[in-house]
Amino acid sequence: EDQVTQSPEALRLQEGESSSLNCSYTVSGLRGLFWYRQDPGKGPEFLFTLYSAGEEKEKERLKATLTKKESFLHITAPKPEDSATYLCAVQAAGGATNKLIFGTGTLLAVQP
Amino acid sequence: GAGVSQSPRYKVAKRGQDVALRCDPISGHVSLFWYQQALGQGPEFLTYFQNEAQLDKSGLPSDRFFAERPEGSVSTLKIQRTQQEDSAVYLCASSSYINEQFFGPGTRLTVL
Numbered sequence: 001e002d003q004v005t006q007s008p009e010a011l012r013l014q015e016g017e018s019s020s021l022n023c024s025y026t027v028s029g030l031r032g033l034f035w036y037r038q039d040p041g042k043g044p045e046f047l048f049t050l051y052s053a054g055e056e057k058e059k060e061r062l063k064a065t066l067t068k069k070e071s072f073l074h075i076t077a078p079k080p081e082d083s084a085t086y087l088c089a090v091q092a093a094g095g096a097t098n099k100l101i102f103g104t105g106t107l108l109a110v111q112p
Numbered sequence: 113g114a115g116v117s118q119s120p121r122y123k124v125a126k127r128g129q130d131v132a133l134r135c136d137p138i139s140g141h142v143s144l145f146w147y148q149q150a151l152g153q154g155p156e157f158l159t160y161f162q163n164e165a166q167l168d169k170s171g172l173p174s175d176r177f178f179a180e181r182p183e184g185s186v187s188t189l190k191i192q193r194t195q196q197e198d199s200a201v202y203l204c205a206s207s208s209y210i211n212e213q214f215f216g217p218g219t220r221l222t223v224l
Contacts, residue, residue: 034211036215041217042217042218043116043203044155044215045215046215049212087154087155091211097157097160097168097170098143098145098160099160100147100155100157100213102154102156104153104154
């Protein structure tokens with residue numbers, strides 16, 4: 001069964017304190033791995049798509065990396081405005097659907 | 113903006129009532145998805161349309177849930193005889209032929 005596990009469930013950082021969020025996955029064949037940011041009361045906001053092991057993508061203070069079993073979202077020198085829930089999702093290869101299978105997310109709080 | 117829009121944003125229903133939730137996807141996006149998000153959880157797939165064709169409805173939790181997209185643009189998710197366990201945020205997402213799915217703000221359904 002395709003599955004996504006995110007850790008930690010919650011993370012509290014001081015402003016400027018870099019850290020990483022983990023996303024472990026099992027999928028029959030990976031079409032893509034996605035990172036989203038979700039603020040309270042809003043829909044998920046697209047951040048990155050990764051397609052193959054070794055791939056990396058960056059956006060401002062965020063960098064996403066991918067291996068065959070997990071992905072990391074590295075946050076460098078975070079600011080309070082980076083506080084949100086970060087969701088990881090996988091899309092399995094094959095089949096008629098492009099549905100996303102999500103983890104439960106990591107709730108990040110960055111304190112000034 | 114030209115993002116995904118959903119209405120209503122909030123819906124309160126009495127147990128047993130029928131509800132209809134609307135999604136306006138990004139113009140030109142052929143794929144449309146519905147997800148259900150319980151509090152503190154990641155979104156869970158409900159159903160998928162490519163243009164007007166419903167290609168996957170494997171995530172619909174019961175036959176009380178019905179979705180349509182008759183002209184390949186706007187979609188409606190209908191829930192008949194609502195139950196308390198239907199209380200959740202219902203998210204709509206759309207995508208073009210590229211994989212990234214863009215989400216709307218969601219409809220928060222509360223069943224009393």
